[in-house]
Amino acid sequence: xxxxxxxxxxxxxxxxxxxxxxxxxxxxxxxxxxxxxxxxxxxxxxxxxxxxxxxxxxxxxxxxxxxxxxxxxxxxxxxxxxxxxxxxxxxxxxxxxxxxxxxxxxxxxxxxxxxxxxxxxxxxxxxxxxxxxxxxxxxxxxxxxxxxxxxxxxxxxxxxxxxxxxxxxxxxxxxxxxxxxxxxxxxxxxxxxxxxxxxxxxxxxxxxxxxxxxxxxxxxxxxxxxxxxxxxxxxxxxxxxxxxxxxxxxxxxxxxxxxxxxxxxxxxxxxxxxxxxxxxxxxxxxxxxxxxxxxxxxxxxxxxxxxxxxxxxxxxxxxxxxxxxxxxxxxxxxxxxxxxxxxxxxxxxxxxxxxxxxxxxxxxxxxxxxxxxxxxxxxxxxxxxxxxxxxxxxxxxxxxxxxxxxxxxxxxxxxxxxxxxxxxxxxxxxxxxxxxxxxxxxxxxxxxxxxxxxxxxxxxxxxxxxxxxxxxxxxxxxxxxxxxxxxxxxxxxxxxxxxxxxxxxxxxxxxxxxxxxxxxxxxxxxxxxxxxxxxxxxxxxxxxxxxxxxxxxxxxxxxxxxxxxxxxxxxxxxxxxxxxxxxxxxxxxxxxxxxxxxxxxxxxxxxxxxxxxxxxxxxxxxxxxxxxxxxxxxxxxxxxxxxxxxxxxxxxxxxxxxxxxxxxxxxxxxxxxxxxxxxxxxxxxxxxxxxxxxxxxxxxxxxxxxxxxxxxxxxxxxxxxxxxxxxxxxxxxxxxxxxxxxxxxxxxxxxxxxxxxxxxxxxxxxxxxxxxxxxxxxxxxxxxxxxxxxxxxxxxxxxxxxxxxxxxxxxxxxxxxxxxxxxx
Numbered sequence: 001x002x003x004x005x006x007x008x009x010x011x012x013x014x015x016x017x018x019x020x021x022x023x024x025x026x027x028x029x030x031x032x033x034x035x036x037x038x039x040x041x042x043x044x045x046x047x048x049x050x051x052x053x054x055x056x057x058x059x060x061x062x063x064x065x066x067x068x069x070x071x072x073x074x075x076x077x078x079x080x081x082x083x084x085x086x087x088x089x090x091x092x093x094x095x096x097x098x099x100x101x102x103x104x105x106x107x108x109x110x111x112x113x114x115x116x117x118x119x120x121x122x123x124x125x126x127x128x129x130x131x132x133x134x135x136x137x138x139x140x141x142x143x144x145x146x147x148x149x150x151x152x153x154x155x156x157x158x159x160x161x162x163x164x165x166x167x168x169x170x171x172x173x174x175x176x177x178x179x180x181x182x183x184x185x186x187x188x189x190x191x192x193x194x195x196x197x198x199x200x201x202x203x204x205x206x207x208x209x210x211x212x213x214x215x216x217x218x219x220x221x222x223x224x225x226x227x228x229x230x231x232x233x234x235x236x237x238x239x240x241x242x243x244x245x246x247x248x249x250x251x252x253x254x255x256x257x258x259x260x261x262x263x264x265x266x267x268x269x270x271x272x273x274x275x276x277x278x279x280x281x282x283x284x285x286x287x288x289x290x291x292x293x294x295x296x297x298x299x300x301x302x303x304x305x306x307x308x309x310x311x312x313x314x315x316x317x318x319x320x321x322x323x324x325x326x327x328x329x330x331x332x333x334x335x336x337x338x339x340x341x342x343x344x345x346x347x348x349x350x351x352x353x354x355x356x357x358x359x360x361x362x363x364x365x366x367x368x369x370x371x372x373x374x375x376x377x378x379x380x381x382x383x384x385x386x387x388x389x390x391x392x393x394x395x396x397x398x399x400x401x402x403x404x405x406x407x408x409x410x411x412x413x414x415x416x417x418x419x420x421x422x423x424x425x426x427x428x429x430x431x432x433x434x435x436x437x438x439x440x441x442x443x444x445x446x447x448x449x450x451x452x453x454x455x456x457x458x459x460x461x462x463x464x465x466x467x468x469x470x471x472x473x474x475x476x477x478x479x480x481x482x483x484x485x486x487x488x489x490x491x492x493x494x495x496x497x498x499x500x501x502x503x504x505x506x507x508x509x510x511x512x513x514x515x516x517x518x519x520x521x522x523x524x525x526x527x528x529x530x531x532x533x534x535x536x537x538x539x540x541x542x543x544x545x546x547x548x549x550x551x552x553x554x555x556x557x558x559x560x561x562x563x564x565x566x567x568x569x570x571x572x573x574x575x576x577x578x579x580x581x582x583x584x585x586x587x588x589x590x591x592x593x594x595x596x597x598x599x600x601x602x603x604x605x606x607x608x609x610x611x612x613x614x615x616x617x618x619x620x621x622x623x624x625x626x627x628x629x630x631x632x633x634x635x636x637x638x639x640x641x642x643x644x645x646x647x648x649x650x651x652x653x654x655x656x657x658x659x660x661x662x663x664x665x666x667x668x669x670x671x672x673x674x675x676x677x678x679x680x681x682x683x684x685x686x687x688x689x690x691x692x693x694x695x696x697x698x699x700x701x702x703x704x705x706x707x708x709x710x711x712x713x714x715x716x717x718x719x720x721x722x723x724x725x726x727x728x729x730x731x732x733x734x735x736x737x738x739x740x741x742x743x744x745x746x747x748x749x750x751x752x753x754x755x756x757x758x759x760x761x762x763x764x765x766x767x768x769x770x771x772x773x774x775x776x777x778x779x780x781x782x783x784x785x786x787x788x789x790x791x792x793x794x795x796x797x798x799x800x801x802x803x804x805x806x807x808x809x810x811x812x813x814x815x816x817x818x819x820x821x822x823x824x
Contacts, residue, residue: 020039020040020041020043020046021041021043021046021049021343022041022046022049022205023038023039023040023041023049023050023052023053023203024038024039024245024247025037025038025039025215025245025246025247025261026039026246026247027244027246030181030182030184030185031182031185032185033184033185033188036260036261038053038056038057038261040053040054043339044073044076044336044337044549044550045335045336045337045338045339045340046336046340047073047076047287047336048285048287048289048317048318048319048336049317050077051080051285051286051287052202052203052272052273052285053202053203054080054081054084054086055084055200055202055273055282056200056202056216056217056261057084057086058086058087058188058191058259059086059087059088059089059184059188060081060086060087060088060089061088061089061090061091061184062074062077062078062081062088062089062090062091063090063091063092063093063171064090064091064092064093064105065092065093065094066092066093066094066095066097066100066105066168067094067097067099067100069105069108070105070108070109070112071487071548072485072486072487072548072549072550073548073550075112075113075550076287076550076551078113079286080286080287082161083286085161086161087158087159087160087161088161088164089158089164089165089167089180089183089184090109090117090164090165090166090167091167091168091169091171091176091180092105092166092167092168092169093169093170093171094170094171094172095168095169095170095175095176096170096172096173096175102119102168106119106166109164109166115134115135116135116161116162116163116164117164117166118131118132118135118163118164118165118166119131119166119168120165120166120167120183121166121167121168121176121179123183124148126147129143129147129148129149130143132149132154132157132163133149135157135162135163136157136162138153139153139154139157151186151187154187155186155187155188155189156189158187158188159189165183165187167179167180167183190259191259193218193219193220193221193258193259194219194220194221194278195220195221196220196221196277196278197218197220197221197222197223197227197276197277197278198218198219198220198221198275198276198277198278198279199216199217199218199219199220199223199275199276199277199279200216200217200219200274200275200276200279200282201214201215201216201270201271201272201273201274201275201276202215202216202217202272202273203215203272203316204270204271204272204315204316205263205316206312206316211265212265212267212268212315213243213263213264213265214263214264214265214267214270215261215262215263215264216261216262216263216264216270216276217259217260217261218256218257218258218259218260218262219258219259219279220258220277220278220279221258221277222255222256222257222258223239223242223255223256223262223264224239224242224254224255225239225240225241225242225253225254225255226238226239226240227239229267229276229277231269231274231276232275232281235269237266237267237268237269238266239264239265239266239267240264240265240266241264241265241266242254242255242256242262242263242264243262243263243264243265244256244260244261244262244263245262245263250263271315271318272318273285273318284400285319287319287336287551288319288364288551289319289320289321289334289335289336289364290336290363290364290482290527290531290551291334291335291336291337291361291362291363291364291527291531292323292332292333292334292335292361292362292363292364293332293333293335293341293358293359293360293361293362294330294331294332294358294359295310295330295331295332295333295356295357295358295359296356296357296358296359297354297356298354298355301354303329303331306331306354307322307324307331309348309351309352309354310322310331310333313344313347313348319334319335319336320333320334320335320344321333321334334364335361337531338361338532341358341361344356344358345357345358361531363481363482363527363528364436364482365434365436365479365480365481365557365563366431366436366437366438366439366440366479366480366481366554367431367432367433367434367436367437367438367439367472367477367478367479367480368394368395368438368439368440368441368477368478368480369392369393369394369438369441369472369475369476369477369478370394370475370476370477370478371394371475371476372391372392372393372394372475373391373392373471373474373475374389374390374391374392374446374471374474375389375390375391375392375467375468375469375470375471375472375474376388376389376390376467376470376471376581376597376598376601377390377462377463377464377465377466377467377468377469377470377581377597378463378466378581378582378583378592378597378600378601378602379459379460379462379463379466379581379582380582380583380584380589381582381584381589382584382587382588382589383454384454384455384456384459385449385450385451385454385455385459386448386449386450386451386455386459386460386462386463387448387449387463387601387602387603388420388445388447388448388460388463388464388466388467389445389446389447389448389467389601389603390443390444390445390446390464390467390468390471391406391442391443391444391446392441392442392443392468392471392472392475393441393442393443393444394440394441394442395440395441395442396440397440397553397554397555398440398553398554399440400439400440401424401429401438401439401440401441401442401443402441402442402443403421403424403425403442403443403444403445404442404443404444404445405417405421405444405445406444406445406446407445407446407447407448409728410684410685410728410729411447411448411449411685412447412448412449412450413450413728416448416450416455416460417445417448419457419460420445420448420460420464421445423460423461423464423465424443424445424464424468427465429465429468429469430574430577431472431477432469432472432473432477432571432579433477433478433479433564433569433571434479434563434564434567434569435567435569435571435574435577436479438468438472439480439554440480440554443468447603448460448463448603449602449603452810452813453813462582463581465577465578466578466579466580466581469571469577469578469579469594470579470580470581470594470597472579473571473579473594473595474594474595478556478557478560479556479557479560479563479564480554480555480556480557481526481527481528481554481555481556481557481558481563482526482527482551482552482553482554483524483525483526483527483551483552483553483554483555484524484525484526484527484530484531484549484550484551484552485522485523485524485549485550485551485552486507486522486523486524486525486530486547486548486549487520487521487522487547487548488520488521488522488537488545488546488547488548489518489519489520489545489546489547490518490519490521490537490541490544490545490546491517491518491519491541491544491545492514492517492518492519494519494540494541494545495512495519495521497540498521498537498545499512499521501533501536502521502523502525504529505525505526505529505530505533506525506526506529506558506559507523507524507525507526507529507530508523508524508525509521509522509523509524510522510523524552526555526557526558529558530549531549533547534547572593572594578591579593579594580592580593580594580596580597581594581597581600581601583600684730684779684780685727685728685729685730685779685780685781685782686729686730686731686732686775686779686780686781686782687723687724687727687729687730687731687732687782687783687784688732688734688768688771688772688781688782688783688784689716689720689731689732689733689734689783689784689785689807690734690764690765690768690783690784690785690787690804691713691716691733691734691735691736691764692735692736692764693764693784693785693786693787693804694716694784694785694804694807694808695709695712695713695716697786697803697804697805697808698804698805698808700715701715701716713735716733717733717750717753717755719811720733720753721750721751721752721753722814722815722818723811723814724752724753725752726814726817726818727814729782730754731752731753731754732753732754732756732771733750733753733754733755733756734756734758734764734767734768735755735756735757735758735764736758736763736764737757737758737759737760743757743758743759743760744759744760745757745758745759745760745762765785765787768783768785768794769794772794772799775799776799780800781799781800782799782800782801782802783799783800783801783802784801784802784803784804784807785801785803785804786803786804786805
């Protein structure tokens, strides 16, 4: 590094600055150990690159400067290693320089990060074994019996993160390096892997010829050249070439076994954090950029071509999160710090020949809510249908977004529920204060509805997004901004100045600690006020002051009103993220504002499911080619005439004409929130079928009944068993037996349905009317019959009616869908 010829730091800026920017791979052997070294950046601006590499490590070697000691970034690294459950070896470097204190460093490590940091330079002494023994009960028992702890037991304790070996030396002088390598060889254990193929992608780059390289660790089985790799979405690609890199050179391999780190060409869809084969995807990254910059290009630059090129860089560095702001016609990029912007400038010049500059950096804000609320999204253009109800609750600070399901499959099929969950996870949901991403919430699906014919997957995407936005509009939202944990070292004579500055920056701090002429102040402050304070610190301390910062997460914005006024975001004018819903009336769609959605929604959790308007849930009557109306249309007309004779002409109004008439749904007064979703009983769906009515209405069953009525009954029962298995409704099939003398009535369980034979003098009609009256109070009831008078009574009970012919069409569609699903 001193001579700018480091084996792994090959990028020009890496050699100029003497820092690692991109992770690199090198193969090495030491005695009987064959290993792969992954060198990662140590600078905070490139922490995201480091975190991606942690996903594939078996062990980590953490290098600490003996002169600088435990810094804020050291603490961040140790916490990340704990999150990813990676065993750690520590090497404290530069111990040949004055001011390094081994005992002080060990004491501080154990005090700040827990026990287990043990000096392995005194290996195989009584003090060493005693330190090991107190870290584990089994080790203590072994030590008490044998006065030592065997090496294989120590290796297991390291692998379980009960012991963290610490070594001290000077890498420049190779002091302590050989001892470290010997112990690394002795106390590491090779992992065991499953036989089935699995791999974890942790990086994407491009070689000198522009070929896309997907870097991965094989975590199961093996990968062969030209092997077909299938992604989670079902698409497949071939692994054209397998490369084993060491520095800038590589060897082509025919296959890569478990534990191998390799770069693969031919994979255009692989992204960092993705699991291949049986390997699961990685969790959401812990470290996130807190600054966003506008990218400025030379005059005449094709901005859309630049977006395409920047997408290539985003594949390699996902934390950049390139954003095109349509209204401003600007490209914005998120970075960890100013040094990363210099790297981007250099990469754009080197790779694309474009001179890029950056505007002044601004903060990446986030939003959350203070109170629970229900969000409703409805999407119903003509021949589309979906409604989603979500419960939005505040989460713990730093918890991010948590998603859950609390909706019974009796209400909404499990496939639709999983689709809604996918839509919740697939995007970054903007808030309603500034359009910034939301965080620290639990979003639970509590109810929803699909249409048997008209619902498509994209309908639930729209309804889900709108439900989130509507809930955010109803809740009390607050703006969050990132904070730094900082440690400032400076001459004691400047303490007064720095304490005043921290207060001006809306920060807080602990009492200063003094070490000779140097004072150390630790605290917390907003990134927006402190991210460039180090320049001012160096200026007024004449180069004697130092500042170390690490992320402290997000907290309530200290100047929220000022930021809101500056950004001036209008949530209801954001056409890409609507807050309202789309409904349908008489075949025409209309949009309802977010604060009126609950007046039109079709599901009402307080009273269970409420049936949507008939024109919504059933297809409009169609005319056949001969000009005659279908049975359903004729029947609807007959029912309408009955209503008109009874109650007078029906006056139809559009939804907009019902305002002020005295019977529209009025917004309910706000009440204190009571969490009732957990205890709310799922609403069952019942299907009551008039058996003989259906048999004589269906041509197939009618023909069969003429020869054998029992066979027709059995055939209908089998059909309904399939219906119940597909739709998960409670099915009650009713047959007349009122002419049988002395018949007490009977209820049979036939596979997964209920079959009722009415008692003497009781018709199927009267049984269904009575059952509907009782069930419709608390449940969703549909009755299948073509009896016009019975249909009228059923509608009066609040149930849904389907004619026998219409039900036959539904059965045929169901059977077709089942056949298609099996063919797939």
